[in-house]
Amino acid sequence: MTHIAKPRVFHPGLEKNEIGLTQRDYEGVVSTLCAGCGHDSVTGALVEAAWELALPTHRVAKMSGIGCSSKTTAYFMSQSHGFNSVHGRMPSVASGANAANRDLVYIGVSGDGDSLSIGLGQLCHAMRRNLNLLYLIENNGVYGLTKGQFSASADVGAKSKRGVPNEQPPIDPVLLALSLGATFAARGFSGDRKQLVPIIKAGIRHPGLALVDVISPCVTFNDHVGSTKSYAYTRERFRTAVEAAFLEPKDFVPSADEITAELEPGGVRDVRMHDGSFVRFRQTGDDYDPTDRDGVYSYVRERVEAGEVPTGLLFIDPESRDLHEVLGTVERPLVDIPFTELCPGAEALDSVMESYR
Amino acid sequence: MTHIAKPRVFHPGLEKNEIGLTQRDYEGVVSTLCAGCGHDSVTGALVEAAWELALPTHRVAKMSGIGCSSKTTAYFMSQSHGFNSVHGRMPSVASGANAANRDLVYIGVSGDGDSLSIGLGQLCHAMRRNLNLLYLIENNGVYGLTKGQFSASADVGAKSKRGVPNEQPPIDPVLLALSLGATFAARGFSGDRKQLVPIIKAGIRHPGLALVDVISPCVTFNDHVGSTKSYAYTRERFRTAVEAAFLEPKDFVPSADEITAELEPGGVRDVRMHDGSFVRFRQTGDDYDPTDRDGVYSYVRERVEAGEVPTGLLFIDPESRDLHEVLGTVERPLVDIPFTELCPGAEALDSVMESYR
Amino acid sequence: MATRANDFALKIGTVNGTGSASANGLLMQSIFRMGVPVSGKNVFPSNIQGLPTWYEIRVNAAGHVARTRRFDLVVAMNPETYARDIGELATGGWLLYDSSWPLARELKRSDVNFVGVPFAEMCVKRFKGGRKRILMKNIVCTGVVAALLGIDFEIIRTLLEETFGEKKRHLLEANFTAIDLGFDYAAQRFDCPLPIRIEAMEANRDSVLIDGNTAAALGCIYAGATVAAWYPITPSTSLIEAFTAYCHRLRVDEASGKLKVAIIQAEDELASAGMVVGAGWAGARAFTSTSGAGISLMTEFIGLAYYAEVPCVFFDIERVGPSTGMPTRTQQGDILMCAYASHGDTKHICLYPKDPAECFDFAVRAFDLAERFQTPVFVLSDLDIGMNDWVIPRLRWEDGYRPDRGKVLDAAALEGMDAFYRFMDVDGDGIPYRTLPGVHPKGAYFTRGSGHDKYGKYTEDEEEYQEVLDRIAVKIDGAADAVPAPEIRLHPDAGYGLVTIGGCDGGVREAIERFAEEGVHFDYMRIRGFPFSEEVAKFIEAREVNIVVEQNRDAQLLSLLALEAGVDKGRLVSVRRYGGLPLSASGVMDSVRELLGLPAGAAPAGIAEDSKGPAEETPSGAPDSVEVGA
Amino acid sequence: MATRANDFALKIGTVNGTGSASANGLLMQSIFRMGVPVSGKNVFPSNIQGLPTWYEIRVNAAGHVARTRRFDLVVAMNPETYARDIGELATGGWLLYDSSWPLARELKRSDVNFVGVPFAEMCVKRFKGGRKRILMKNIVCTGVVAALLGIDFEIIRTLLEETFGEKKRHLLEANFTAIDLGFDYAAQRFDCPLPIRIEAMEANRDSVLIDGNTAAALGCIYAGATVAAWYPITPSTSLIEAFTAYCHRLRVDEASGKLKVAIIQAEDELASAGMVVGAGWAGARAFTSTSGAGISLMTEFIGLAYYAEVPCVFFDIERVGPSTGMPTRTQQGDILMCAYASHGDTKHICLYPKDPAECFDFAVRAFDLAERFQTPVFVLSDLDIGMNDWVIPRLRWEDGYRPDRGKVLDAAALEGMDAFYRFMDVDGDGIPYRTLPGVHPKGAYFTRGSGHDKYGKYTEDEEEYQEVLDRIAVKIDGAADAVPAPEIRLHPDAGYGLVTIGGCDGGVREAIERFAEEGVHFDYMRIRGFPFSEEVAKFIEAREVNIVVEQNRDAQLLSLLALEAGVDKGRLVSVRRYGGLPLSASGVMDSVRELLGLPAGAAPAGIAEDSKGPAEETPSGAPDSVEVGA
Numbered sequence A, B: 001m002t003h004i005a006k007p008r009v010f011h012p013g014l015e016k017n018e019i020g021l022t023q024r025d026y027e028g029v030v031s032t033l034c035a036g037c038g039h040d041s042v043t044g045a046l047v048e049a050a051w052e053l054a055l056p057t058h059r060v061a062k063m064s065g066i067g068c069s070s071k072t073t074a075y076f077m078s079q080s081h082g083f084n085s086v087h088g089r090m091p092s093v094a095s096g097a098n099a100a101n102r103d104l105v106y107i108g109v110s111g112d113g114d115s116l117s118i119g120l121g122q123l124c125h126a127m128r129r130n131l132n133l134l135y136l137i138e139n140n141g142v143y144g145l146t147k148g149q150f151s152a153s154a155d156v157g158a159k160s161k162r163g164v165p166n167e168q169p170p171i172d173p174v175l176l177a178l179s180l181g182a183t184f185a186a187r188g189f190s191g192d193r194k195q196l197v198p199i200i201k202a203g204i205r206h207p208g209l210a211l212v213d214v215i216s217p218c219v220t221f222n223d224h225v226g227s228t229k230s231y232a233y234t235r236e237r238f239r240t241a242v243e244a245a246f247l248e249p250k251d252f253v254p255s256a257d258e259i260t261a262e263l264e265p266g267g268v269r270d271v272r273m274h275d276g277s278f279v280r281f282r283q284t285g286d287d288y289d290p291t292d293r294d295g296v297y298s299y300v301r302e303r304v305e306a307g308e309v310p311t312g313l314l315f316i317d318p319e320s321r322d323l324h325e326v327l328g329t330v331e332r333p334l335v336d337i338p339f340t341e342l343c344p345g346a347e348a349l350d351s352v353m354e355s356y357r
Numbered sequence C, D: 001m002a003t004r005a006n007d008f009a010l011k012i013g014t015v016n017g018t019g020s021a022s023a024n025g026l027l028m029q030s031i032f033r034m035g036v037p038v039s040g041k042n043v044f045p046s047n048i049q050g051l052p053t054w055y056e057i058r059v060n061a062a063g064h065v066a067r068t069r070r071f072d073l074v075v076a077m078n079p080e081t082y083a084r085d086i087g088e089l090a091t092g093g094w095l096l097y098d099s100s101w102p103l104a105r106e107l108k109r110s111d112v113n114f115v116g117v118p119f120a121e122m123c124v125k126r127f128k129g130g131r132k133r134i135l136m137k138n139i140v141c142t143g144v145v146a147a148l149l150g151i152d153f154e155i156i157r158t159l160l161e162e163t164f165g166e167k168k169r170h171l172l173e174a175n176f177t178a179i180d181l182g183f184d185y186a187a188q189r190f191d192c193p194l195p196i197r198i199e200a201m202e203a204n205r206d207s208v209l210i211d212g213n214t215a216a217a218l219g220c221i222y223a224g225a226t227v228a229a230w231y232p233i234t235p236s237t238s239l240i241e242a243f244t245a246y247c248h249r250l251r252v253d254e255a256s257g258k259l260k261v262a263i264i265q266a267e268d269e270l271a272s273a274g275m276v277v278g279a280g281w282a283g284a285r286a287f288t289s290t291s292g293a294g295i296s297l298m299t300e301f302i303g304l305a306y307y308a309e310v311p312c313v314f315f316d317i318e319r320v321g322p323s324t325g326m327p328t329r330t331q332q333g334d335i336l337m338c339a340y341a342s343h344g345d346t347k348h349i350c351l352y353p354k355d356p357a358e359c360f361d362f363a364v365r366a367f368d369l370a371e372r373f374q375t376p377v378f379v380l381s382d383l384d385i386g387m388n389d390w391v392i393p394r395l396r397w398e399d400g401y402r403p404d405r406g407k408v409l410d411a412a413a414l415e416g417m418d419a420f421y422r423f424m425d426v427d428g429d430g431i432p433y434r435t436l437p438g439v440h441p442k443g444a445y446f447t448r449g450s451g452h453d454k455y456g457k458y459t460e461d462e463e464e465y466q467e468v469l470d471r472i473a474v475k476i477d478g479a480a481d482a483v484p485a486p487e488i489r490l491h492p493d494a495g496y497g498l499v500t501i502g503g504c505d506g507g508v509r510e511a512i513e514r515f516a517e518e519g520v521h522f523d524y525m526r527i528r529g530f531p532f533s534e535e536v537a538k539f540i541e542a543r544e545v546n547i548v549v550e551q552n553r554d555a556q557l558l559s560l561l562a563l564e565a566g567v568d569k570g571r572l573v574s575v576r577r578y579g580g581l582p583l584s585a586s587g588v589m590d591s592v593r594e595l596l597g598l599p600a601g602a603a604p605a606g607i608a609e610d611s612k613g614p615a616e617e618t619p620s621g622a623p624d625s626v627e628v629g630a
């Protein structure tokens, strides 16, 4: 995480987004991760997605725990506040920040060790709370920063670099999310930015916790033969369950297929998000309903049992209600409410005191 | 948990088990729980099961966390060691004890707050580790000991005593167990000892973590109209997915229906346990395969969605391999290995030192 | 026995979960309404129903609130504890018991008066249904006690009306019946009132009867706290419950009917700590309320907040430790832990309220200090302060108050700067400037618990690292003059200093007064905040002997003073009471006598006390008679 | 410059993840094999690949192992840090750099010698493939250094053969080629060896070169530990890795090929703590290894183990705090936390090893103490001790050793008893008797972290509770004479005491020797265990001025001494170094000089040092020349 400011050479060619920012404006300090680390590609996808969504940089809060993956919040959007907290506890820190200021865009980046080992409890409860947060797990099956021990996402039979096989059943974040009632669950691959970017965009717009499990190989400790989280293995077993495109309200044109209730291959289905944007799902061959929680669960289980890596924006609940709706807090961010509106004043206290006489 | 020794009046009539003990010998100090608390019934079922299995009392270790439910380990088997540890951390304490002495029978009792709120991470990882432990969750949907706040198992829409509805999706320990690869998952009801006792017996004999979720109403804080964990509600929605009987090797007679691959209502299926005992499953109308993880998951989800409380010995993996098999530890309990067999001795150290020259 | 108005103690022994709590409250409040200084201590078990529980009421015209260890009137409603209850009766005192059944011979004591009332019988005759009979028995009893103590009957009736009102008419009726039943029974059979009695005063005209957790909750609301994250744990839970209840009354947005606060019941204490850290970082005034075990679990996060300089407030409502300890007993066992919580070099601002009034006041100050010094602030209350009802001056609010947000740069300020550096000591006070997320691109910085330099950049360089860590030390030391100053009371002829903290105030000050009556005088200092100010050191250095009274085994306050006040440890001697019950003046006096080798003086009339107490600190030879009230 | 054999320091600056580690090890070991006392410090980043990393080697015939702050030879292989590396070169020293590219003008220094070798070019010519070239560059460099320092070339070749052997023949060949390449290049172009050189000695005949974590792991195996639970965290991970590796070699059951140990990688530190508590309760010798943040998370469990009296061992391999701090830097910042970890009144036995030899020894003692006193025991090592290679006397084992299981009742003993009470002080030493589950029905008892009396029954009674808690205090105090006694070295003319702890030993003792050469003498005491024994107090009380040297900001050892040794705090003065690098003698001397107002004396010939160091403790005026070696 050493801070090496990038030379901000002026590129006349660099394209600007609606608010006049170039992708450069969404970048961070130079990465100190290993050359080829999957995490750096995810960082790239985040930069692209944020730029395409034209997010005002200072309205974004980057949250993370501890790990190589968690370090990456320093490698994008230097103009945004970032909080690299403690190991496995990003969900609670993000919950508190979100409770205080619901208007920021929260981007949480974590690792499989950070989220599924030490942080499992917090992840589960954050999903139940459904706070409005993009929750990215850069999943490499190992603890990278501590030199490659198996994490809770290591598959049965997966071999460590020293050749020792893992025998404990893995935790699949997507299945976990589905069984705990999460409202958005997706899986991507650091090697497929084309698929990942729209998922990230939809996740940012989703009014609730958007869990995105990204297979992000650790080239140093878990990219060997025998690994089930290597580039080669993932590419080979990679399967797109359903394709998803993110459409801004303005770009949205109801598709012809829309009427077809039947979702044959190539069939399209648009799911409207609370802010008017849409996610357009396109069938890839499997008859797939991304809003059917149990159907998705069975599908993912089947594919995984078949030794595949099912990916895509796998599940979305269009009815998602976030933390604040459940808490019944005011629309306005709590941090924006002036003190005078928070303090009931002397008179009120006086009447309260009456009940203690 | 105040210790009020029970008057041990001699009852000539009290039946003795194989090792000559009466049920009295399996009892504990007088319960200090509220009159009518479901937990006391579970205690009763435990006493009955332990007596029927003729467990040598001093070979049993009772593990628990903190809560009304966790207190109950004091209310049975006074002649067994008990460890009432800290809130939500029983799984790790039990893991350590089990690692040290694999030959004891480990009975863990916890609550929904203890296991699903603060202790969720430890529960999940203990299931993945599959240590040989009967893990009973006395599930009442609230934190009883701290006066009735909702726990993570409270259902959506369930009303608190003050009438406030819960809006967070609940954690169903059975679904959680299935999705994390647990090898034994069951659900009972403190109000149905007939069903519970065989489940407990099978759970004790199961070579791995046997998760038993017992709906155990809190009469003081969660037994009102509007509660979804009350006696009334549970009785009404109670559904037996499949019946299970536990058979000692000696009592086992292959059933006629055994051949019938098809499991029609009343159909029987025997699952052999590692120690030669059997669990005999009898269909109750649903075509139900207790060894099909995904099938059971879908079944439970369906029934729950339908507003029912599916119960029974829902899932068992006959191939279960416990913690020690995975760790590759010797058969003999580590605590029984004499020091001389543990200490490599001076010579060995000398040769080790050679590699540091 | 000579009448002793408004100066006695009574104790009620019942079974928990039988509704005795409300009956006890009724008694307390009626005495309070009569304008007489009163204090109540609830001694309850860590269980929900069926175990022995006690309620102690002390009436003292002089306003002494400390617990007493002997009682003039004992109401024994729980046969299981008869023996123990009768044992705590002062010579010449009265025992009120349920005479539906004869009292066992061996329980009789010749030096006290037994007053039997057939409560059970009376209730069975008068009420239907087991539950109702159990509940009403307590009210009947209250009626009897009211008669015996000469409590204004109208006040009781009014209180009942206020509680049940029109909506619960039927309940009201039942209660009236029960109260009358008891009152009349006593009025007819005994010559009421007893020598110990209540006589109306005007002492409470400007007071309220309230518990510390409620007062603290109100403080949080008035301080403008908008995020509360918590996990249930006795005895801190009622703080959040009160906060929640009052937010639903005082923090509702008229227009939308929605809440101007976020209260999150977390899955555990690690999460609630993380939430307040996150909320504090985002700019909200955030707090959590817990007890010892919770702080232990929050230890890692506390270190993060300290090093990343995030404002947040932790209420530690102490209970008896270690570990789960005795959840329903009081202690001051977290003093050292809170001062230094977490690994590495850390030191935290702590406030030590003595009663509900200070709970309210310190709650507000805690948020100001947390934001001003950008660090976690601890408010150490305890079960006695937090859960018991105290008579305190009515809480008032100064509408002129504005929160001290500390050095927070707003958009305008940032706009005008070329560059902002988060951890730079611009003003030389060790306090850097802070920005909040979402305010301005120039304010963006990266917060981390890993090594960073004054610019906020990651570093592994020893000097860059030290520069920041040393500044933080300067910053925290600077809080010494900002925390509440010690309360100091001097006596011209004082030979020694008595130093104490928090809820020990009542017992220690009463002891001082009573010693004064024996001609022995003490100067008094009550520590109210940490880091310690100059005054603390001055007081101690000025006296050869400073007796430090506290409620823990290891003399934690004394240790903290020895370490941080820069005073000679030799001047500090320790008195500890840590059995879990609130401190009593006689307990303090026993120990102080022993320490200073003072003669066991006769207790002033009217205070029924004995010298029984924790073995290791009691002059074993002290004859039992000595302190028994005349 | 006069030759200076076996008394100099060199530093190698490279990029991590380039295989430099093995090259550095090769150099270290070859010097060690030449029988010359040597010490190495790995200064690496908290990152896996691509950042600057350094390896410092000190050769010192007299056996001084402390870190030096100036170097006679700097091998600068990382352009990114050239400036800094050159800056640390002592006057008259040598800079070895890669001359494939010209060295920037501004980097030149007139007072040092620049030695350029075109490493990159040479490797490109000789080797194929980027990765290979990068790896081999380090070996070529080692060859050059070997030549410059006159290292026995045969030894290097043997070492390479030992590492690669027949199986990795091809690698061996490559390494041979690379080594020769460098060696010959230097031999031909420079007049080797330089004045600073290695000359064979016999100092290491009975020594080994090993790190503290490995030694501690071996100690655990020899102590008979059978359960280890852990969660990865730098710098503690290698302890468990070594334990695992050696268990697979020394703890395998011949018959079954299975392990006589259970090593569990837990999901986090709360779990690993819970596991060792559970295992200790069940009767195993169990331990966990972690670093500061882990202890913070274990705080609640530590309190349970203390109060429920469960034996267990915690290794805290300290790193720089607070919070995540600097994970790859060393510090002694957890002294206070470990002594008092958890809420309520708690106090823990702590051991403070100074080097790998004591890591081995203390690991064994820790288990004996834990079982004898039935309580958690902490072994506080640190990153420098744990992860760096130290030359220590070969570890030996006394086969007569038998574990001290403490007061454990077996079946026979229980059979003969009428009743067993877990928490009774039978022998008056505060240590109760213990039983293990599964042994005998009579041994059954209920373990709890909630209030209990001496019989093990649940209680909320103040006296029953206190009786147990007070006994535990007696028990722990009793450990003062059982923990390792302080190491004390007296000098007849000593005017002051120097007190220190753990890894500070080397730096402080070297400072003492060097002061002695200036005619200033000190008595030395190194604390090795807590609670403190009588000796500790005696030493301090016997001296007006005791300078306490430690590696943390808040003088934690001094604080613990002031609180627990029963000494007058006025006799203790503090010297702290906490930037994260191992302590250097000159650092200590700077501060001591400043404290005592001693003149800046000329450093004895041969030790290249400067007086640069943490600002706040350095006499700013000290001329740079003063300490530069002649």
Ligand SMILES: Cc1ncc(C[n+]2csc(CCOP(=O)(O)OP(=O)(O)O)c2C)c(N)n1
Residues within 6 Å of the ligand: A066, A067, A068, A069, A070, A087, A110, A111, A112, A113, A114, A115, A138, A140, A142, A143, A144, A145, A146, A151, A218, D231, D232, D233, D234, D269, D293, D294, D297, D324
């Ligand atoms: C409380 C605590 N325990 C352990 C560590 C050490 N640690 C740092 S990162 C890490 C694991 C990171 O794994 P993962 O989250 O998968 O991230 P990756 O490096 O693989 O991207 C661990 C165990 C820590 N920093 N804090």
Ligand SMILES: Cc1ncc(C[n+]2csc(CCOP(=O)(O)OP(=O)(O)O)c2C)c(N)n1
Residues within 6 Å of the ligand: B066, B067, B068, B069, B070, B087, B110, B111, B112, B113, B114, B115, B138, B140, B142, B143, B144, B145, B146, B151, B218, C231, C232, C233, C234, C269, C293, C294, C297, C324
């Ligand atoms: C660390 C910690 N936090 C909080 C508590 C307070 N506490 C005791 S029991 C309990 C919840 C118990 O709920 P559950 O496990 O459902 O048991 P139940 O009483 O409902 O049977 C809590 C929060 C505690 N003892 N320790």
Ligand code: SF4
Residues within 6 Å of the ligand: A032, A033, A034, A036, A037, A038, A039, A068, A069, A140, A144, A145, A217, A218, A219, A220, A221, D048, D049
């Ligand atoms: S160690 Fe693995 S996860 Fe970490 S930066 Fe390197 S490749 Fe990425």
Ligand code: SF4
Residues within 6 Å of the ligand: B032, B033, B034, B036, B037, B038, B039, B068, B069, B140, B144, B145, B217, B218, B219, B220, B221, C048, C049
């Ligand atoms: S409070 Fe509820 S859970 Fe606890 S004992 Fe009473 S009924 Fe049972």
Ligand SMILES: [Mg+2]
Residues within 6 Å of the ligand: A111, A112, A113, A138, A139, A140, A141, A142, A143, A144, A151
């Ligand atoms: Mg990972």
Ligand SMILES: [Mg+2]
Residues within 6 Å of the ligand: B111, B112, B113, B138, B139, B140, B141, B142, B143, B144, B151
């Ligand atoms: Mg519960």
